[in-house]
Amino acid sequence: MGSNLARNLASREGNTVAVFNRSYEKTETLITEHPEAGFIATSSYEEFAAALQKPRTAIIMVQAGRGTDAVIDALTAVFEPGDIIVDGGNALFTDTIRREAAVRATGINFVGAGISGGEEGALNGPSIMPGGSAEAWQTLGPILRSIAAVAEGEPCVTHVGTDGAGHFVKMIHNGIEYADMQLIAEAYDLLRRVGGLEPAEIAEVFAEWNTGELESYLIEITAEVLRQVDASTGKPLVDVILDQAGAKGTGAWTVQTALDLGVPVSGIAEAVFARSLSSKPAQRAAASAMPAAAAEWAPDDRAAFVEDVRRALYASKIIAYSQGFDAIVAGAEQYDWDIKKGEIAKIWRAGCIIRAQFLNRITEAYAADPELVALVTAPYFTEAVAGALPAWRRIVSGAALAGIPTPTFASSLSYYDGLRADRLPAALVQGQRDFFGAHTYKRVDKEGTFHTLWSGDRTEISATDAH
Numbered sequence: 001m002g003s004n005l006a007r008n009l010a011s012r013e014g015n016t017v018a019v020f021n022r023s024y025e026k027t028e029t030l031i032t033e034h035p036e037a038g039f040i041a042t043s044s045y046e047e048f049a050a051a052l053q054k055p056r057t058a059i060i061m062v063q064a065g066r067g068t069d070a071v072i073d074a075l076t077a078v079f080e081p082g083d084i085i086v087d088g089g090n091a092l093f094t095d096t097i098r099r100e101a102a103v104r105a106t107g108i109n110f111v112g113a114g115i116s117g118g119e120e121g122a123l124n125g126p127s128i129m130p131g132g133s134a135e136a137w138q139t140l141g142p143i144l145r146s147i148a149a150v151a152e153g154e155p156c157v158t159h160v161g162t163d164g165a166g167h168f169v170k171m172i173h174n175g176i177e178y179a180d181m182q183l184i185a186e187a188y189d190l191l192r193r194v195g196g197l198e199p200a201e202i203a204e205v206f207a208e209w210n211t212g213e214l215e216s217y218l219i220e221i222t223a224e225v226l227r228q229v230d231a232s233t234g235k236p237l238v239d240v241i242l243d244q245a246g247a248k249g250t251g252a253w254t255v256q257t258a259l260d261l262g263v264p265v266s267g268i269a270e271a272v273f274a275r276s277l278s279s280k281p282a283q284r285a286a287a288s289a290m291p292a293a294a295a296e297w298a299p300d301d302r303a304a305f306v307e308d309v310r311r312a313l314y315a316s317k318i319i320a321y322s323q324g325f326d327a328i329v330a331g332a333e334q335y336d337w338d339i340k341k342g343e344i345a346k347i348w349r350a351g352c353i354i355r356a357q358f359l360n361r362i363t364e365a366y367a368a369d370p371e372l373v374a375l376v377t378a379p380y381f382t383e384a385v386a387g388a389l390p391a392w393r394r395i396v397s398g399a400a401l402a403g404i405p406t407p408t409f410a411s412s413l414s415y416y417d418g419l420r421a422d423r424l425p426a427a428l429v430q431g432q433r434d435f436f437g438a439h440t441y442k443r444v445d446k447e448g449t450f451h452t453l454w455s456g457d458r459t460e461i462s463a464t465d466a467h
Contacts, residue, residue, distance in 0.1 A: 002061030003030050004123035005088065005115070005147070009059075010037035012146045018042055018051035049078040055139055056083040059113075064091045072099060072110070081107025084136050088115045090250055093164035093171055093257075096131065097335070100163040109136035112163070114170020116352035117149065125149035127352035128157040129173070129344075131166030149351025156347040161337035168257075168331050169344055172324050175254025175268040177218075177354050178247075179320035182271035182408045184222050187313045190395065193404060194297050195305055199236035203227040209310055213384075214317070216356035245275040254327065261330040265323040266415045267316065270407040294403030311391035316412040318385055321362065322375035323415070342366035374419070385416065440466045 003019075010017040018040040021027045031041050042048040049056060056079055060071050068087060075085050085108060087096065096112030103110035111132030115122065128144050130137065137159040148157040160166045184206075191197045191205060203226035210219045228237040251272040258265040277284075299305035325341055332339040345362035349355055365378035372378055376385060385392075396413050399406040418424060433439040435454045440463045442449055451463035 001115075001119050001122045002088075003034075004119050005059065005061060005126075006030070006039065007034055007037050008123050008125070008147045009143070010034075010039060015143075015146070016040065018048055020045065020048040045074045045078045049075070054080070054083070056080075057086065057140065057143065058084070059086045059088050061088050064089050064095070068095075069099070072103065076103060076106055076108060079108050082109070084109040084111060084132075084140060086111045086113050086130070086132075086140065087167075088113050090114075090170065090174070090248065091167050092253055093168035096164035096167045100132065104133075109133055111136050111140060112165075112167040113144075114160075114166050114173065116170065116173055116348075116354075118353065121149065121351045125156070125351050127347050127350065127355070129160050129166045129169045129347065130157065131160050131163055131168075133162065134159070148347075151346070151349035151351075151355075154346065156349060156351045158340070158343045158347050160344070161332070161339050164335065165332075165337040165339060168335070168337075169328060169339065171250050171253050171257070172327050172331075173348065173352065173354060174250035175258075175265065175272075175327070176320050176324040178251035178254070178271040178275070179267045179324075179408055180216075180218055180317060180354055182274050183267075183313055183316050183320065183412075184218055185274075186406045186409055187309050188222070188226070190309050190399065190404065190406070191306065194299065194398070194402065195302055195309075197306075199226045199238050205306060209313075213358060214310065214314055214356075217353060218356075244279045244281065246279070247272070247275050251275070254324075257331070258323075258327050261327065261334060263323070263327045263330045264415060265327055266411040267320045267323055267408050270411040274405075274407050292403040295401045297398050297402035297404075308391035308395050311388035312395040312409055315385050315388035315392045315416075316409050318358075318376055318381050319412040319415055320408075322381070325362070325375045340366075341372075342370075376416070376419070438463075438466060440464070 006017050006019055009015050016038060019027055019030060020042045024043050027041050027043070031039050040051045042051055052058070058075055060068065062068055062071055068089060068091060072085060072087070079085065085103060087099070091112055093112065100110045100112065109132060111130050113131070114129035115126050117126035121127070125148055128148050130140060130144060141159065144157045145155040148155040150156065160169050188202055191202045192199070197205065203223045206219055206223040206226065210216070210223065226236070226238060229235070230237045230240045233240055251268065255265060255269045255272055328339055328341060328344065331337065342363040345359045345366070349359045361380050362375060365375060365380060366372060369378070375381060392413055396406060396410045399409070430441045434441050434451055438451055440449050440451045449463050449465045450460050452458055452460050
């Protein structure tokens with residue numbers, strides 16, 4: 001991804017790119033394979049710094065963690081005040097906050113930039129989410145605009161906010177990506193196990209869905225994966241791939257951060273847990289003989305069933321994005337970032353993994369109401385979910401009765417029902433908390449905070465809030 005990003009930069013008129021890798025062999029390979037890029041090869045940090053025009057701009061593309069800190073320390077030693085160091089890896093945003101403060105003390109600008117699109121996006125135009133100072137953005141903005149993906153004439157990059165804001169938004173992007181991928185996988189599973197469709201047939205279903213409101217990169221590539229036939233066995237490739245999904249950690253970070261912020265991201269969490277469950281072969285083998293007590297599910301009308309799955313997928317996808325933007329709003333409040341939600345949706349329209357047609361609708365929703373309390377409550381999305389609701393309920397209930405796991409479909413529907421409920425059983429939970437821990441409660445009929453003397457005469461007294 002780093003070499004492709006360097007090639008992207010070098011391909012833009014007026015750019016000359018210096019490259020450095022701790023293994024000079026890799027640098028030589030890049031230079032040899034891509035002479036058209038006109039790279040300046042360097043073999044030391046000092047040589048790399050000397051090759052750059054001032055104010056220098058260096059983009060780091062290394063694995064997150066101690067390696068990133070080592071490269072930052074080395075660059076700081078050879079850079080000068082006013083220069084810019086950009087971390088384009090998937091760093092944890094709190095690490096970026098720490099690094100930005102440390103580097104800023106030297107007079108050098110540090111920018112944590114989320115870059116989405118994988119190797120192809122890095123080469124042809126990624127979606128870029130930079131944080132950092134306004135001063136750094138003045139220099140960096142034109143450079144990043146020149147290499148970013150373009151959607152409807154606009155480059156998919158914006159200054160997200162200070163210090164760790166860029167990496168925070170990229171983290172949430174990846175969390176939504178987890179949910180989106182798991183939802184698609186559950187839709188595939190239903191179409192195959194209940195609908196009786198073969199992978200090649202399901203590929204055509206997804207290709208058709210990609211012409212409508214579900215149009216997205218992930219739907220597009222799903223059709224391609226399902227069409228692929230394994231050369232050695234002649235079977236669909238999906239049937240010879242081990243059903244254990246890997247993860248790089250950004251999904252887990254999203255869920256952990258949301259817990260800290262007190263934001264429910266249940267669809268994203270279930271997607272993360274689904275990957276974890278898939279990667280527990282010993283447990284799954286031990287449980288394989290456990291009773292299912294499942295009812296047979298054989299829809300009379302296959303076309304109607306396929307449409308129900310499509311609608312359930314779309315409604316659940318809306319919830320995933322709504323929860324993701326809730327986390328962005330909460331993060332912005334917690335860390336004092338001025339994140340413009342509509343601009344984030346715009347830069348996700350091309351280049352990134354979760355690029356999708358309905359991102360324009362998200363931009364429109366926040367343009368109409370910048371203080372929107374939840375994305376799903378915007379008129380367009382409320383109407384879309386209402387239209388999908390009967391199908392969504394049929395799919396989730398049918399899957400439960402048939403013993404087919406649909407964790408993200410089900411949790412998304414449960415979240416929706418919880419969000420719209422007039423009253424939740426949390427009142428009982430609060431009563432329980434007061435009973436065993438004197439955590440107090442509030443009442444619906446008068447102001448104040450109260451506690452019942454459960455171990456005494458059970459009278460109610462005024463109390464100090466102990467939530």
